[in-house]
Amino acid sequence: MNPSCNTCEFKNSSLFKNCSSDELNHLNDSKCFNVYKKGQVIFHEGNRPLGLFCVFNGKVKVSRLGSDGKEQVIRLVKKGDTLGYRSLIENSKYSASAIALDDTEACFISASEFNHLIDSNVKVASDLMRMLAKVLGDTQDKLVHLAMKPVRERLAEALLLLKSTYDDKKSEHFSISISREDLSSIVGTAKETVIRFLSEFKEEGIVSTRGSEITILRADKLLQISSLYD
Amino acid sequence: MNPSCNTCEFKNSSLFKNCSSDELNHLNDSKCFNVYKKGQVIFHEGNRPLGLFCVFNGKVKVSRLGSDGKEQVIRLVKKGDTLGYRSLIENSKYSASAIALDDTEACFISASEFNHLIDSNVKVASDLMRMLAKVLGDTQDKLVHLAMKPVRERLAEALLLLKSTYDDKKSEHFSISISREDLSSIVGTAKETVIRFLSEFKEEGIVSTRGSEITILRADKLLQISSLYD
């Protein structure tokens, strides 16, 4: 159950891929394995970070809440991803919350452990820097698309993002169970608006739904729709 | 005219504040001082970065263009700021263009020089990392506000951003000459929409305009307007 860093599935792909065996053992001794139920808060906006999370399994949304209760998803996190490093680096409070979209397991690594690691292993530090640069680029993309694309195209893009993030190629068509509320928070629009365009997609045979589960039948068409403005 | 790194105004505040005198001399020998006219492109979306820019004077917008010709400003850059580092770190093409909003002077530092510096001086690397984290945070803020706030509030925010970025406290009221087109690209809306709300602000005595010059008379009111939803 509690995975060991030295045999972890993500040993060669995570932020810690350039750690030595010793460093991994050390991480393993100090880390703390946590389980979160769907909907549970992993960390909360405004709190001070005590360390970072390495997601072992599940799905997580990083999002911010407006005073009117509206939510905007900033990032989707999947297994193997690191979570909560930005505030840690900046030494500031969390500016967003992380909430499990599914039952999720994550290892917690303390701030001191993490800081020690990036101070002592230049490769990890430079991987971290590249990761930051990549996430910054992704966020800029989001910003530009939010400003320039209409909802229909952003919805197509969001569905493709869900697919590219969470598809583990186990079945012919990618399916995901996601509330319309969450989906609208990714797209940056109202729940009803998402539902309407989703219904359009259904009529066009691009997706199908059963309850809250959405199945993508024609990713090619979604790609076409999403990139009308690119 | 051509400033020396060792006596540069931004020696103690730039990304290079933790360089040794030797390192600064080395930077100085290899750097290249450039002058850009207002409206001139400093680097262009899609090109490969050859180095980074350290802005010595002027104002720069970093923005992306949609296929429909619409522009979205991602970041405003002022003197003392570094420009074009994200693509360099990611080793990818520029995802946005940098365009001078005013006559601008900037020093160009080659990629190899820069990479050598961050490999050899851990402090510079960690400052760079913190800078990335900060810019990422700012971009996430932008994203959330774009998704949640109506135009009137985003315009108030944009005016405050211009003030906080470019005000050098030389006069009682901050003034800036900016085209309505550029302003609307910062806010993420249409030119006419910006003009309408700007007219409202004028009627309310919050700003005044003369041609393309905007003067902020009541920053406090702008703050109030911009944070209705925070």
Added chain:
DNA sequence: TACTTCTATTGATAAAAATCATTTCAGTGG
């Protein structure tokens, strides 16, 4: 099974913003 509750869906309407058209204004060059 019947009931309860939550969520998805659809419809009607209102609000916000974009677009198109026109007029006014400021700066530029003869």
Added chain:
DNA sequence: CCACTGAAATGATTTTTATCAATAGAAGTA
């Protein structure tokens, strides 16, 4: 100084999206 040009400003209209209201459907529970 005046004509010219491009940008700012305003008005009218359309499009897009949000909001409010009601219905239908799924999932869990007694």
